[in-house]
Amino acid sequence: MPVLTKNSPRLRDEERARLIWLLTTDKAVTSTLLGKLTFAEQYDDGTLRDDLAEVGALVAHLPAPDLADTLEALPSEERHALWRMVEDDKRGKVLLEASENVWDDLIDEMSDKALLDALTTLDIDEQIYLVQHLPRNLTGRLMASLPADERARVHQVMNYARNSVGAIMEFGVITLRPDVTLGAVQRYLRRLGKMPANTDKLFVTSRDNTLLGELALQTILLNPALRRVEEVMDAEPVAFHPQESAEKVARTFERDNLLSAAVVDSEGKLMGRLTIDEIVDVVYEETDNDIRQMSGLSNEEDIFAPVTRAVKTRWAWLAVNLCTAFIASRVINGFEHTISQLVALASLMPIVAGIGGNTGNQTITMIVRALALQYIQPGNFSFLILREMGVALINGVVWGGIMGLVTWWLYDDPHLGGVMMLAMVLNLLVASLMGVLIPMIMIKFGRDPAVGSSVMITAITDTGGFFIFLGLATLFLL
Amino acid sequence: MPVLTKNSPRLRDEERARLIWLLTTDKAVTSTLLGKLTFAEQYDDGTLRDDLAEVGALVAHLPAPDLADTLEALPSEERHALWRMVEDDKRGKVLLEASENVWDDLIDEMSDKALLDALTTLDIDEQIYLVQHLPRNLTGRLMASLPADERARVHQVMNYARNSVGAIMEFGVITLRPDVTLGAVQRYLRRLGKMPANTDKLFVTSRDNTLLGELALQTILLNPALRRVEEVMDAEPVAFHPQESAEKVARTFERDNLLSAAVVDSEGKLMGRLTIDEIVDVVYEETDNDIRQMSGLSNEEDIFAPVTRAVKTRWAWLAVNLCTAFIASRVINGFEHTISQLVALASLMPIVAGIGGNTGNQTITMIVRALALQYIQPGNFSFLILREMGVALINGVVWGGIMGLVTWWLYDDPHLGGVMMLAMVLNLLVASLMGVLIPMIMIKFGRDPAVGSSVMITAITDTGGFFIFLGLATLFLL
Structure with missing residues (x-):
């Protein structure tokens, strides 16, 4: 294999794995880094010294995004140990690249001052992002450290919602006037000496900062130096507003193959x-x-959070699930007389509930994705409900029919088989109807349709399945 | 709101929604487009004429990616109708942007020749991609239409697996020699007159096409025209091999904030x-x-596929689910004597199974995501199992304890309450253990850990839950 240069992704994959291995298999490494071993203890252990040296070399070599990924893949104690090794000037970048799930662990040993110092290596928009979302209130201290003229701009940005364009936009833009030549642009760029990362285009603005157009770097290179910016610029650029949802904008980036785009305020003035x-x-x-x-x-x-924290983050849904299961259980309880007459019902009822849960989950998964992709519009909604119920009807008749025959054969009771089939058809219809309706209703009420939709549909198909099956059995078999 | 130019994403969002609405609410529009209405019938209906004109204007205005999205959001008949309106020279691009789920519908009215003609508007790599994956064999005809020297290169590319780098790479690259000056590069680019889309860098190669480095457009603009390419290029670029997995490479793009990267063969020669x-x-x-x-x-x-096709694509998992539910049912059946003695067990057993399914699904979702993010390494695997089981143990004791008390109170039977609690603890442990093991085992056998993992864990927690609960009840309560 060629091209295994020092920046090769494959080499870095190996280095991340090695770092994780060193920290998790030799407990002494973590203990030393956390200051739990005396110098003598360390000194006696040759392997330990080698391992520590290797950890140091790896941390020094790996770039910030790889360190962030490594930190995320470590249990809390090892994470603390590794974090102590990360140099101060890399820490800001690592924090930025790490997911918010690990921020707690990373910053809990840092003083406010150390944290603010770590942030100074970042761009101002990145600092604001971190300061706003880190689990510690540093906003005031950051603001105090800024020059007065920047403070106003920062204040303006601070109010955008977490998943909005405003929260993820960058301030670093290069702007041009429309009447200069490309040759002048190039001289200006050489004087600047650098561009913000991922710059593929420059923005053309009027004197009052209104966005007039975009000038791709390609355009500068492909056109004669004497052409003026306004002659070659794209005068109808795609621009976004800071309030727009980042997820929706991402779809536009994908659709239009954008590399960057302007953010403008309600008056069309360039913000970032x-x-x-x-x-x-x-x-x-x-x-x-x-x-x-x-x-x-x-x-x-966070997948490597300690047990106590994992318990805390999961208890709510478990409680919800327990409540719904309890309701389903009470439904069955209402039919205890029926079950005591025909104990076979107890064996068969989970089939009805299970198949409903499966179908409901398939339907709800499709609808949630289709909503995210903006495929569902008022015009095609009724088609969708009818289609899902059609699928459920066919599946119900086919598979319900098969299970009905099996039941008949197993228990030698054609009526029981008939109830089985009918219950399966009905529960599949309920499952598909609710699978479409639940996410649509959640959207109507401004909720995220993905949140707990699986738990909800399972609750409905369980309770519904038990009720339908045992109800039909009470009607027809007793 | 400003900047609602003709390319505004918001305007196009509205236009897509309007197009869907026109096609799905007025049946006559679709019928006319499909040639099912006579001219006289069309002529009499003023609204219809207006609607048709609007559909025509929207189709002409919307760019290919938006048309692709609209086609995906339509039922099959409306999809055919809209497709007939799309001009020939846009069809290739629309096919490329549409997801493969709708290809069937789009091409089934096109002749082989019409399809190949539609492809000619695309780059050769895009043509190859479509020809290889469209549900119709056109490879031979495309090859025959190519000049002999391109055929060899195409043959080489055809063999890469669907999700590999080779299948998605582009051939359109601009290459430079290392010893020319930046001024010469710029003259060369002006003579070329254009660059492939999304070009942020040029590739520097030796005479035998070995990749020597990369030259960012930024670098050309920021450095004096007299500098030579080799002095300012990045001599250690990140490059990928055509066999690598596209998903893994995507992680590297994300980690390194890449906009483009070279693809090289095993000898380091630039391929695309x-x-x-x-x-x-x-x-x-x-x-x-x-x-x-x-x-x-x-x-x-495809979310808008007709019922028959949806039935076909879903029957396999339904059958699997039915089989697992049937096994769970047989487990219960083995305990019918126990249930007939104590019919309360029938009401309580779904709680044990349900809570296990919930926990198992949470665990398996986390593990599948962590595997995709390459967070799980040999070193941290045992931590993970122990952690998940620790969480399960605590949740089991807490929630199992609560349910045990509720059961005791409801049925006035402390032994039944004890069995309930013990069964919940054990089933949660099974759920978390299997939630970690199932995806890991699937990876070991080279399978995709996401496929059907939810169905599998539910099967285990259902069967396991019934067995544990009814087994304990048989042991301690009879």
Whole structure:
């Protein structure tokens, strides 16, 4: 394999794995780093010294995003140990790249001052983002450290909601006037000496900062130096407002293959820009959150958090689940007389409930995704309900029919078989109807349709399945 | 609101919604487009004529990616109708942007020749991608239409697996020699007159096409025209191999904030490049697939497919689910004597099974995501199992204790309460253990850990829950 240079992703994959291995398998490494071993104890252990040296070399070599990933993949104690090794000037960047689930662990040994110092290596928009969302209130101290003219701008940005464009935009933009030549632009850029990361275009503004157009770097390179900016710029650029939802904007980036885009205020004045690297983070986070929320996991759950914290983040959904299971149990309890007459019902009822849960979960997963992709519109909603119920009807008749025959054969009772089939058809219909309605209703009430949808649909199909099956049995079999 | 230019994403959002509304609410529109209404019938209906004109204007105005999204959000008949309106020279692009779930519908009225003609508007790599994956074999005809020297290169690319770097790379790269000056580079670019889309850097190669470095457009603009390429290029670029997994490469793009990267063969020779827009598509697809697969939905399921097709894509998992439910039912059946003695067990057993399913699903969701993020390494695996079991133990004791007390109070039977609590603790331990083990084992056997993992864990916690609860009841209560 060629191109295994010092920045090779493959090499860094190996280095991250090695670092995790060193910290988790040799307890002495973590203990030493946390200051729990005396110098003599350390000195006696040759392997330990080698391991410590290797950890140091790896931490020094790995770039901040890789360190962030490594920290996320460590249990709390090892995470603290590794964090102590990270140099001060890398810490800000690592914090920024790490997910918020591990922020608690990372900052709990740092003083306010140390934390603010770590942030100074970052751009002002990144500092604001961290200061606003870190689990410690540093906003005042950060503001105090800023020059007066910046403070006003920062204040303006602080109020945007977490998942809005305003919260993830960058301030670092290069602006041009429309009447200069490309040659002048190039001289200006050489004098600047650098551009913000991921700059693929410059923004053309009027004297009062109104966005007039965009000038791609490509355009500068492809056109003669004597052309003026306004002749070659894109005068109808895609621009976003700071209040817009980052997830929705991400879809536009994907659709239009954008690399960056301007953010403008309600008067069309340039405020900053969005870049594709932030958007990729939004996409990963969004889908990650969807998956977690559907199965009733908290967003804040960190996979390597200690037991106590994991218990805390999960108890709410467990409690919800227990309540719904308890209700289902009470439904069955209402039919105890029926069951005592025909104990076979107790064996068969979980089939009806289970198949409903499965179908309901399939339907709800599709609808939640379709909503995220903006595929569901008033016009096609009725088609969707009818389609899902059609699928449920066919599946119910086919599979319910099969289970009905099996039941008939097993218990030698055609009536029991008939009840089985009918109950399956009905519960599948309930499952698909609710699978469409639940997320739609949650959207109507401004809720995230993914949150706990799986727990909810299972509750309905369980309770419904037991009620339908035992109810039909009471009607027809007793 | 300003900046609602003709390309505004908000305007296009509205236009897509309007198009869907026109096609789905006025049946006559679709009928006319599909040629089911006579001219006289059309002519009589003023609204219809207006609607048709509006549909025509919208289709002409919306860019290809928006048309692709609209087509995906329509039932099959309306989809066919809209597709007939799309101009020939836009069709290739729309096919490329549409998800594969709708390809069937789009191409089934097109002849082979019409399809190949539609593809000619695309780059050769895009043509190859479509020809390889469209549900119709056109590879031979496409190859025949290519010049002999391109055919060899195409043959080489055709063999890469669907989710590999090779399948999504682009051939369109601009290469430079290391010894020319930046001024010469700029003259060369002006002569070329254009660059491939999303070009943020050029590639520096030797005479035998070995990749020597990368030259960012920024670097050309920021440095004096007399500097030579080799003095300012990045000589250690991140490069990928065509066999690598696209999903893994996407993580590297995210981690390193890449916009594009070279693809090189095993000898370090430049083959093409990857761009962030393809990577964003990979990310959306990957996470979408994960969500679908966990709940046992087929990848090919198109949310607006007709009922018959939806039945076909879902029957397999329903059958699996029915089998597992049947096994659980047989377990209960083995305890019918116990239940007939104490019919309260029938009401309580779904609680034990349900809480296990909930916990198991939470655990498995976390593990699947952590595996995708490469957080799980040999070193931290045992921590993870112990942690999940610790969480399960605490939750089991707390919630099992509460349910035990409730049971005691409801049925006035302390022994039944004790069995309830013990069964819940044990089933939660089973759920968390299997929630970690199932995805790990699937990885070991080279399977995708997301596929059907939710169905599997539910099967285990149901069967296990019934067995543990009824088994304990038989032991201690009879």
